[in-house]
Amino acid sequence: xxAFIPVIAGVGILAGTIEMPWERNARKAREREREARAAEQRxxxxxxxxxxxxGRQRTLLELGVPPDREISDTDIQTGRSEVGYEQGxxxxxxxxxxxxxxxxxxxxxxxxxxxxxxxxEVGEVNVTTDCHKYDDLPKKGKQIVLYDMPGAGVIGSxxxxxxxxxxxxxxxxxxxxxxxxxxxxxxxxxxLCYLRQQHCILVRTKADVHIGNIEYRKQCTIAAARDxxxxxxxxxxxxxxxxxxxxxxxxxxxxxxxxxxxxxxxLWKITQVLxxxxxxxxxxxxxxxxxxxxxFLGEIGMLSG
Ligand SMILES: Nc1nc2c(ncn2[C@@H]2O[C@H](COP(=O)(O)OP(=O)(O)OP(=O)(O)O)[C@@H](O)[C@H]2O)c(=O)[nH]1
Ligand SMILES: [Mg+2]
Numbered sequence: 001x002x003a004f005i006p007v008i009a010g011v012g013i014l015a016g017t018i019e020m021p022w023e024r025n026a027r028k029a030r031e032r033e034r035e036a037r038a039a040e041q042r043x044x045x046x047x048x049x050x051x052x053x054x055g056r057q058r059t060l061l062e063l064g065v066p067p068d069r070e071i072s073d074t075d076i077q078t079g080r081s082e083v084g085y086e087q088g089x090x091x092x093x094x095x096x097x098x099x100x101x102x103x104x105x106x107x108x109x110x111x112x113x114x115x116x117x118x119x120x121e122v123g124e125v126n127v128t129t130d131c132h133k134y135d136d137l138p139k140k141g142k143q144i145v146l147y148d149m150p151g152a153g154v155i156g157s158x159x160x161x162x163x164x165x166x167x168x169x170x171x172x173x174x175x176x177x178x179x180x181x182x183x184x185x186x187x188x189x190x191x192l193c194y195l196r197q198q199h200c201i202l203v204r205t206k207a208d209v210h211i212g213n214i215e216y217r218k219q220c221t222i223a224a225a226r227d228x229x230x231x232x233x234x235x236x237x238x239x240x241x242x243x244x245x246x247x248x249x250x251x252x253x254x255x256x257x258x259x260x261x262x263x264x265x266x267l268w269k270i271t272q273v274l275x276x277x278x279x280x281x282x283x284x285x286x287x288x289x290x291x292x293x294x295x296f297l298g299e300i301g302m303l304s305g
Contacts, residue, residue, distance in 0.1 A: 060252075062158075064160035071164075079169060082170075083131065083167050086145045091147070091170070091171045092173040093166075097178065098150075100178050102149070103120040108267045110137050111138050111270050133146070134146045140303065142304070159189050159191070173198075173200070174193050175200075175300070176201070177203050178202070178204060182202070182240065186202075187240075191252055195251070201259065203296060207226075207261060209262075212225075230260070233260055258292075261291065265290035268288075268290070269290060269293040
């Protein structure tokens with residue numbers, strides 16, 4: 001005999017059970033609440049994306065990146081033939097503000113010290129005015145070719161102008177050389193490299209000068225002055241990274257790390273790397289004690305045998 005189911009107005013059947021009117025009202029209220037929460041979340045996400053996009057556009061504008069200008073493979077090929085890029089080698093360009101120590105760094109990497117012939121010109125005023133290429137580096141692993149660029153801090157030109165005009169996109173590694181805290185022009189170049197996923201390294205030069213100044217000012221030992229200097233450098237990097245993670249949108253946010261070097265320690269390290277058998281005294285004063293010279297050489301590939 002067929003079962004008799006009473007049909008009462010307003011009573012629904014839910015998952016095989018009978019849903020009473022008050023239960024249905026409660027369920028509908030829960031559904032409405034869920035929908036409202038989801039809509040609120042979608043609105044918040046849209047707002048976050050809009051803010052991030054506005055930040056991205058603002059940062060791109062600061063960098064001077066034209067909205068319709070991509071660097072194509074053809075640009076890179078043309079750029080490489082114009083700068084004299086050496087296929088099969090590691091092509092490294094050094095950039096940074098005037099007097100930062102680019103040419104000095106290049107001389108050290110070439111294993112050349114005072115009195116050697118063929119030194120890149122170094123000086124206290126604006127010295128390097130054109131791009132110079134150095135392909136005579138002592139070989140340890142892949143051949144390294146260095147390019148010395150004139151200073152980047154030209155007033156009135158954007159980071160993109162400099163990056164594009166100097167064809168920095170042509171190189172395998174961009175080394176940003178600086179002496180004190182990063183200049184805005186350095187940060188912008190770093191950001192452009194980051195945006196283009198180009199290998200970029202930061203080198204902080206003249207550690208000996210700053211350590212010597214601290215020793216003089218604080219009348220402390222050189223070892224204490226070095227610790228003091230490195231604390232300042234680390235604080236500077238941490239401060240920059242914290243500020244950048246708050247101000248730059250994800251894709252354009254950069255994390256910085258400086259290799260801290262001085263010319264004498266670098267030259268000494270190079271000599272050791274090239275000829276480990278040779279007995280070579282470290283620089284006489286503790287002022288020239290190595291800091292990150294070996295790590296820097298490792299990162300540019302000068303330690304691989
Ligand atoms: N004490 C000390 N002086 C350095 C060091 N590196 C560079 N210098 C000095 O800093 C000055 C500028 O160095 P350069 O190598 O000419 O700097 P640059 O970046 O090539 O300069 P421009 O070609 O003008 O852009 C010179 O007097 C160098 O001797 C270092 O590690 N220690
Ligand atoms: Mg120079």
